[in-house]
Amino acid sequence: MNRLAALAALLLVAASPFQDPPGMRRVEDLPPRPGPKLPEDSKPGCCDEGGAKPWPLYNQGVQWTVPLDLAARKARESGKLLMVFHLVGDMSREGC
């Protein structure tokens, strides 16, 4: 009977929501750790989850047609020449 009572108490505790013991400190409560910090004036990076973010200073004004074969077809149809900009990166993205 005692064993059954102990098991029931154990099951009751296991089923209840987890609570920190009284007085336990959380990570947020800890004092700051010594070590390198980001400089105060650091700006947001040019990347977002590994991908380059758009940069509004790039690519103002010129209308672009991609890919090259579509541009060539459009040039033929419209009687225009082709300008091909060969670069590392995407036209509208920051960095390289």
Next chain:
Amino acid sequence: MRTVTFSNAEVAKAVNSRFIATWVNRQPGFHNCDTNAEKRIEKYDYECFATKNFCTFFATPDLDVLHYGSGHQYPPLFLKELDFVLELAAAVCDPRLRYMEDALPEFRALHEKHAAMHRSEEQRLLKMKIAPNDGSAHQSRRDSYAEGMRHLGRVHHDLVAKSGSLNGPVPLSQVFNSYLFENGFEETMEGDRNRERRDAPGMK
């Protein structure tokens, strides 16, 4: 080019009215967050920076090259190069902008004429005296401009030589991965290992 020249209203108007502009990323997936080159161009206001890093080609719709220039050219210079391309196209292309079979003499003559103009401009720049209080930034800017003139002159001569050996127009594929440049600056590391194997889709 993206930051300064292609963002210039006069350049945009000239390009949009006479050209279909396209871009090719020769190394998709490569990225760095270094904007030092852009900041340097903005700070020193270089007229030219004939770097290997990027290149602008001008071609017929059949992808025959008329002209090209590597690196940065500031708007007034780039507008002159656009004028040259239009002058050349009027001389060597038919009304449908196809390179004419007998156009080699005109192609050669116009390229050589403009090579001489660039050479003369290079000499003029190199003779410019830099005042002691103008500092090294001024000299660097002057030298970079002269380097850009030398580059354009070399491109003119190279295209003449190539078209002579082909006895016709130079396909874009012949220079797309082996274009001339004056300084080897590239944002990619280790000499751009993928450059030899990437062709743009649709290229002959």
